[in-house]
Amino acid sequence: MTRLLAIGGFTVALLLFAAVEWAARREGSRIPTLGEACAYVMRYEVGNVPVGRIGLFGFWWWVGWHFFAR
Known part of the structure; x- marks a missing residue:
């Protein structure tokens, strides 16, 4: 169970990182x-x-x- 939570946490962090990077690359975005x-x-x-x-x-x-x- 602990292993699944760790894998899930890293997956969520990776998806959030990708979403923020995608938002930063939009036209006119103020996010670095x-x-x-x-x-x-x-x-x-x-x-x-x-x-x-x-x-x-x-x-x-x-x-x-x-x-x-x-």
Whole structure:
């Protein structure tokens, strides 16, 4: 049962992600696409330290460690 809930949760999250991305790509939409959001985060710096890039790298490291390292 727990496995089915996890699979269902990931399926719902994927469908919501696809719906938001589709809505962002419509003509005249004010919703940023995933690429635009990532570009905004990647530009964030404190002094000369690229905090956005470090944070995004850390997020992907965490995802890889928790979901793909087995």
